[in-house]
Amino acid sequence: xTGLVAHDLTLGYGERVVSTGLSLAVPPGRLTAVIGxxxxxxxxxxxxxVRLQEPRAGRVELDGVDLRRLRPREVARRIGFLPxxxxxxxxxxxTHLVRRGRxxxxxxxxxxxxxxxxxxxxxxxxxxxxxxASRRIEELSGGQAQRVWLAMVLAQETELLLxxxxxxxxxxxxxxxxxxxxxxxxDAGRTVVVVLHDVNQAARFADHLxxxxxxxxxxxxAPAEVVTADLVEQVFGLACEVVPDPVAGSPMVVAH
Amino acid sequence: xxxxxxxxGGPRLVVGCVGIVVTGLLVAFVTLxxxxxxxxxxxxxxxxxxxxxxxxxxxxxxxxxxxxxxxFGAALGLSGAVFQNLTRNPLGSPDIIGLEASAFTGxxxxxxxxxxxxxxxxxxxxxxGLAAAVVVYALARKGGFSGMRLVVIGIAVNAxxxxxxxxxxxxxDLEVAMATTAWSAGSLNGxxxxxxxxxxxxxxxxxxxxxxxxxxxxxxxxxxxxxTTSGVRLGPHRLALVVLGVGCTATxxxxxxxxxxxALAAPQIGRRITGSAGVPLLPAALTGALLLxxxxxxxxxxxxxxxxxxxxxxxxxGGAYLIWLLVMEVRxx
Ligand SMILES: Nc1ncnc2c1ncn2[C@@H]1O[C@H](COP(=O)(O)OP(=O)(O)OP(=O)(O)O)[C@@H](O)[C@H]1O
Ligand SMILES: [Mg+2]
Numbered sequence: 001x002t003g004l005v006a007h008d009l010t011l012g013y014g015e016r017v018v019s020t021g022l023s024l025a026v027p028p029g030r031l032t033a034v035i036g037x038x039x040x041x042x043x044x045x046x047x048x049x050v051r052l053q054e055p056r057a058g059r060v061e062l063d064g065v066d067l068r069r070l071r072p073r074e075v076a077r078r079i080g081f082l083p084x085x086x087x088x089x090x091x092x093x094x095t096h097l098v099r100r101g102r103x104x105x106x107x108x109x110x111x112x113x114x115x116x117x118x119x120x121x122x123x124x125x126x127x128x129x130x131x132x133a134s135r136r137i138e139e140l141s142g143g144q145a146q147r148v149w150l151a152m153v154l155a156q157e158t159e160l161l162l163x164x165x166x167x168x169x170x171x172x173x174x175x176x177x178x179x180x181x182x183x184x185x186x187d188a189g190r191t192v193v194v195v196l197h198d199v200n201q202a203a204r205f206a207d208h209l210x211x212x213x214x215x216x217x218x219x220x221x222a223p224a225e226v227v228t229a230d231l232v233e234q235v236f237g238l239a240c241e242v243v244p245d246p247v248a249g250s251p252m253v254v255a256h
Numbered sequence: 257x258x259x260x261x262x263x264x265g266g267p268r269l270v271v272g273c274v275g276i277v278v279t280g281l282l283v284a285f286v287t288l289x290x291x292x293x294x295x296x297x298x299x300x301x302x303x304x305x306x307x308x309x310x311x312x313x314x315x316x317x318x319x320x321x322x323x324x325x326x327x328f329g330a331a332l333g334l335s336g337a338v339f340q341n342l343t344r345n346p347l348g349s350p351d352i353i354g355l356e357a358s359a360f361t362g363x364x365x366x367x368x369x370x371x372x373x374x375x376x377x378x379x380x381x382x383x384x385g386l387a388a389a390v391v392v393y394a395l396a397r398k399g400g401f402s403g404m405r406l407v408v409i410g411i412a413v414n415a416x417x418x419x420x421x422x423x424x425x426x427x428x429d430l431e432v433a434m435a436t437t438a439w440s441a442g443s444l445n446g447x448x449x450x451x452x453x454x455x456x457x458x459x460x461x462x463x464x465x466x467x468x469x470x471x472x473x474x475x476x477x478x479x480x481x482x483x484t485t486s487g488v489r490l491g492p493h494r495l496a497l498v499v500l501g502v503g504c505t506a507t508x509x510x511x512x513x514x515x516x517x518x519a520l521a522a523p524q525i526g527r528r529i530t531g532s533a534g535v536p537l538l539p540a541a542l543t544g545a546l547l548l549x550x551x552x553x554x555x556x557x558x559x560x561x562x563x564x565x566x567x568x569x570x571x572x573x574g575g576a577y578l579i580w581l582l583v584m585e586v587r588x589x
Contacts, residue, residue, distance in 0.1 A: 051485075072487045072489050076486050076487030077487070079485070081485040083479075086479060086481075087479045088478075089477040089478070090534060091527070091531065091532065096533055108468060108471075
């Protein structure tokens, strides 16, 4: 099986079990969105997929090989991850932070190659933060900082990209900028998995939708099949109508 | 421009580092002039170059102590930077969390009870320092490496170990006790070349190891999650840093006794002067060298002609800094 696949995972923290028997195949070259209510285990699943969380049972495979059997640096060259919360070293500038994304590609020597520089420049441009390059992270707004962190992960230039709520701090226009950027990355051949809270945005931009509830995947597939009034009622407990989005034609949830 | 230690830096880093080096060398030169009577700068320079009647005094008596102040200061600065990075806390330095005091326990036991050689004392010091690191980490385990828990437990360990050290000094034979009293205050007085050959070699080796670990150390400063997903093996990396950091502080302690507050203050002063991101190694090492050289100059001149142990100066000045830092850290929370 190619790409990133989770088999029968049991996930939890200490005494608390979050998920059991969780299986998921990330379709390669597609944009996958994960939706579900707060605390249903979306972040926990993503963390397991990037080996931040050791499964109690089951395994995560990349192209058929258990992640635990791959070298960490090798995994880091292929899978990039943006966590829900980040801390920046005190006083670091935007450029220097984005450069840290190149870490898995560099060896013990101090050489900074043209490839590294090009990746950083492209990441700054793609996320629209090139004007902030010399600013310090702590001087930025929440949304600016969020885009800088995304730039850092993009500079890692991985074929797989997993992002946990990257739109959280962004205003509406920047949310759409980011979603379009993810679609462009997908068009360029990358595999993207993103946790989103806005079901309408997820339905409009994703090729593949994964709906979670209480640690389980309750539906997965094309947005048009997954987003139904019944499902939204079941997963979010929200009575609603699903109508076609007037612009994109994708399913759109309108609450009663 | 990229620094030797792998942190990309701007002109401010270069200017800052050069400024610290020049000041440090000036302080070292003035210290070389100091003796029963002051030598003139001309005499001192001539002596250093091997001419003139003061050559012997300057190169055999004064130079070893000045070099020790510079190199040991750098080692303490490095060790402070290592542990402040590991704990992600400006209070998490080896002199505060009890590693330096424990290293001294090792040195005391090997000297007073087993009358060991210099190499054995250094080994005892490193082993005891590592043991203390394991104990502090085990007690703080729940809170992980970063967090105030580790620092508070470290401060408690430090207090207990320091009391043990005092007891060891008092219990030692009178003869040994006389020798260990100055040592236990942290002193460079009377250092000769013979004393520093082994520690200088060890510190050079540790510094190379740290230079090779620097980039990973800065990557780990992004937090456990991003460090791991960018390919850092946090476990082995932390083990290496603990060994190198304890090595630095224990090597100094084995020879000079516990010299507190240089490891605490140097990394923070260094990063401010150079406007660096995080807690980089090179500015910490250079600032440590400057701080210890300046403290030793004060120790030699304040109560002329009888020199003080340099540890008394660093404790007096550093204590004030610690109080300020504690107030700032508490305010943050
Ligand atoms: N570090 C942790 N220690 C203990 N429990 C945790 C930890 N992180 C998350 N949990 C618990 O695991 C469950 C799933 O959390 P998770 O963060 O995966 O939810 P989520 O779907 O990402 O929610 P949100 O939409 O709020 O981000 C929650 O009940 C949460 O309380
Ligand atoms: Mg979450």
